[in-house]
Amino acid sequence: MNTRDLAYFRTLVEVKNYTVVAQKFAVSQPAVTQAIHRLEKEFDVKLVIQDRRHQRTEITRAGQLLYKNAQAIQANIALAHREIESSKQPLIRFGLPPIIGTMYFTNIAGELLDTGYLPQLAITETGSGELLTKLEHGDIDIALLGSFEPLALPAIHAVQLGSRPFSVIVSPKHHLAHRQSVSFKELGDEKFIGLTGKYVHPGAFNEFCHAAGVAPKIIYNTPDISWAKGLVKANLGISLLVRDIVNSDDGLICLDISDQVPTSFNVSVATRNGYVLTATEQQFIDKLLTMQIQPE
Numbered sequence: 001m002n003t004r005d006l007a008y009f010r011t012l013v014e015v016k017n018y019t020v021v022a023q024k025f026a027v028s029q030p031a032v033t034q035a036i037h038r039l040e041k042e043f044d045v046k047l048v049i050q051d052r053r054h055q056r057t058e059i060t061r062a063g064q065l066l067y068k069n070a071q072a073i074q075a076n077i078a079l080a081h082r083e084i085e086s087s088k089q090p091l092i093r094f095g096l097p098p099i100i101g102t103m104y105f106t107n108i109a110g111e112l113l114d115t116g117y118l119p120q121l122a123i124t125e126t127g128s129g130e131l132l133t134k135l136e137h138g139d140i141d142i143a144l145l146g147s148f149e150p151l152a153l154p155a156i157h158a159v160q161l162g163s164r165p166f167s168v169i170v171s172p173k174h175h176l177a178h179r180q181s182v183s184f185k186e187l188g189d190e191k192f193i194g195l196t197g198k199y200v201h202p203g204a205f206n207e208f209c210h211a212a213g214v215a216p217k218i219i220y221n222t223p224d225i226s227w228a229k230g231l232v233k234a235n236l237g238i239s240l241l242v243r244d245i246v247n248s249d250d251g252l253i254c255l256d257i258s259d260q261v262p263t264s265f266n267v268s269v270a271t272r273n274g275y276v277l278t279a280t281e282q283q284f285i286d287k288l289l290t291m292q293i294q295p296e
Helices: 003-015 018-025 029-043 061-086 098-114 128-137 201-212 225-233 279-288
Strands: 048-051 056-059 092-095 121-124 142-147 156-164 166-170 191-195 217-222 239-242 253-257 265-272
Touching: 003 018, 003 029, 003 061, 018 029, 029 061, 056 061, 092 128, 092 279, 098 142, 098 265, 098 279, 128 142, 128 156, 128 265, 142 279, 166 201, 166 225, 191 201, 191 225, 191 239, 201 239, 217 225, 225 239, 265 279
Parallel strands: 092 121, 092 142, 191 217
Antiparallel strands: 048 056, 142 265, 156 265, 166 239, 166 253
């Protein structure tokens, strides 16, 4: 099967016009027609019907099934290209979220430097949500990921290292600052400072809200954790953060969450299912598996 034929076919399904497909790929219209005929011969079925009376191009059910699978086939081919291209260079393409990097990865960074692994890392640093997408698409090969529930995805192999609690953080000036714990049911009228979707925090926030039956207002979303903490310190709102990311220098109060909700900040080492690790990558993962998930 010619992957170029699949590309022509996918576009034909989307635009329903042979001329447009030919123009897009800078080929002749007969070349597109021949490609469709080759696919029909390959699968021994009619994929496209030309309704000349109504001047319409119709896709058969078999054609629709091929279109669905063609998307996956071409995605896997693109992934193979990225993996093979990355194999030509010795660097380990590694995803590291800021929270996990600051709080936990630094505990083994010295050992990685001494053993020569740290200089071999091509690190992509962003939130776990974005890193998961990059891992699935083949832009990175190994990642430390945070999640508000254990990772269980068909395309991902994950080994959980541990979990840490979320906390409600408030300013010392806030009316809840004298408390040690709080229920999310009490927070329905509070104003929240949120983190953007590249982090796992929005998902955790939704889980707590859903379980408590409340819908607090998020007055501002930021991609910057330090900015979120600064806004909370100024008593402009409260926030939900992993407890370990708040330290004594931040001047904030951390409140335990009393709700019995099975939501925590889970930390996992993740790779793509089916990805073939090099010996160096496997040794690096073995080092990651020794990392302790706990506050300093």
